[in-house]
Amino acid sequence: MFYQLYEMNHAAMAPFRAAADAMRFFYDNPLNPLSQTTAGRAVSASLEVFERVTRRYGKPAFGLGGTAVDGRAVPVTEEIVWAKPFCNLLHFRRDLPAGRAEDQKILVVAPMSGHYATLLRGTVEALLPHADVYITDWIDARMVPIVEGRFDLDDYIDYIVEMLHVIGPGTHVIGVCQPSVPVLAAAAVMESQRDSMMPASMTLMGGPIDTRINPTAVNKLAEEHPLEWFRDNVIMNVPWPQPGFMRRVYPGFLQLSGFMSMNLDRHLMAHKEFFEHLVKNDGESAEKHRDFYDEYLAVMDLTEEFYLQTVDTVFIRHSLPKGEMMHRMTPVDTKAIRNVALLTIEGENDDISGLGQTKAAQTICPNIPPDMRMHYMQPDVGHYGVFNGSRFRREIAPRIVEFIRKHARAPAGKTPVKRVINGGKAG
Structure with a gap:
């Protein structure tokens, strides 16, 4: 009620x-x-x-109508190139001069933790001059009719894999905060299956890879309560007349x-x-x-199954760093990752994902060659400053761009983007 x-x-x-x-x-x-x-x-x-x-507050607009490439202003157009009930894949298409070589493709996986993808407007804006950028535009669960079915952490990982297939080979993926876990899991799944569309690199920023390290107030809350407490106290039914009426959500x-x-x-x-x-x-x-x-103040609801599975897997059982995480009844083996370069980024004053939690990815991926891995800690920034603000633009974004260029798997080229709308077949 x-x-x-x-x-x-x-x-x-x-x-x-x-x-x-x-x-x-x-x-x-x-x-x-x-x-x-x-x-x-x-x-x-x-x-x-x-x-x-x-x-x-309703969902804000990205409002990124242009950027500067090679010192010249170019228009930017948002287009949905793939869509499922719980997510749209947005492409920020830049109108580049004819004959100019394509830049590397980046998939930015936005957090599904209450805020809209537009929270990463500054992240996208800083990358646009240097890369062909896509972003996951998650949909408010209360706007998704219950007949569209469930959405959990396994589905989240599947969505990432599907989007990497849509964008094409050699894509670089960036997981900001909460998506760090499913991005790392998706890379492990794709490596285990020898998927030709596995990302060339993954950048994990301020993510809860191992919340046993320097636990924050958010981490301690999860550890102090059993999963049933969250189900009984924070899961509610979407009220009428919302499209998702009766869907169980974390508001x-x-x-x-x-x-x-x-x-x-x-x-x-x-x-x-x-x-x-x-x-x-x-x-x-x-x-x-x-x-x-x-x-x-613009927030969205999360499905019950996604929220509870994330709390249980990431914050209570610490399944990924323990090597116990499963995806569709198959173990997620981070040791299988050998061909995906890894960049981890943390903020010195992060009060959401404590210092060291993201760096833990370097430890649980021991088979990535030393020359394909890098860790960076940004002094004097909190959680938000890891992916936005002046220090991000000045100190962090250039490092991401340099890392991506260094680990480009193949020459950048125009990849025909498959358009999948409302869960239809790619074509």
Whole structure:
């Protein structure tokens, strides 16, 4: 019933949000003399803060309409090149000059942990000048009708394998945070099967490969409760009239509440400063706040089976580093990985995936040759800074690009992209 109460509360607040919006427009109107006063701006700021903290944030847009390649501006077009009920594969197609050699292809596997793939907008933006970029655009589970079936960690791994087949040989894959485990598992599965479409390299960033190392608050929460506790306390039915009505999910608003509570004082201070920026008419600082929280507060639901299997496999049983992880009843053997180069990246102050958890991939993949592996720890950044922000652009992204170019398996060339829509056959 908790999810239903959440929806009812949101609906009940709608008239108040509408009234706040109307009053704010009145106080912001340049023809209103009060809009030029501190008191008028304070009223307007209060109304905007109220509306923003009570609204539901929809999925943001990537908005990457262009990039610079070889110092020249080129347009970028988003296109869906593969689709299944729980994920679309987005391709950021760059309109390159005729005759220019193709860059290496990168599949960015975005986290399926509550936020949309647009959280990696900065990651994609930094890679676009140097590579042909694709990204997993996961779909909110509450928007997927129950007749579309289940989606669990095994399906996640299958999706990664299918997408690598769609993009073509020699693709480089990047797993950001949560996907580090299924990306590594997918590489192991493909190596074991001698799959010709196995990635040329995999980059794992801030991921929970072995959460026994430097456990964070998130890790300890999982270890302190049995799996049944999570099933009984955080799994709920999607309420009517959502398309996924009656699907069992881990609601995004619960995940967001957990993240917010970890740094509640910081978020409260940010909103206080936002109010002050509005009163002082500091539009640039206020817009930065809006941009960040428009992204941060936009959340999606996860299917019950995916969430519980991930908690059990990654955080409770530590199956991957112990060599006990299974995929479709087949062992995931990370020792089989010999031909996929490995780059692991961590942030010094990461409070989600503790220092050393991602580096553990280097240990459990002992048969990757030394000249095909690299680890990098970025000083003075937290979890978000591992894949976004100025230090990512300046320090981390160039290392990723250099590593990918070094370990290109074959000359980059135009690979016909197969389009699979709504689970149909590739063609």
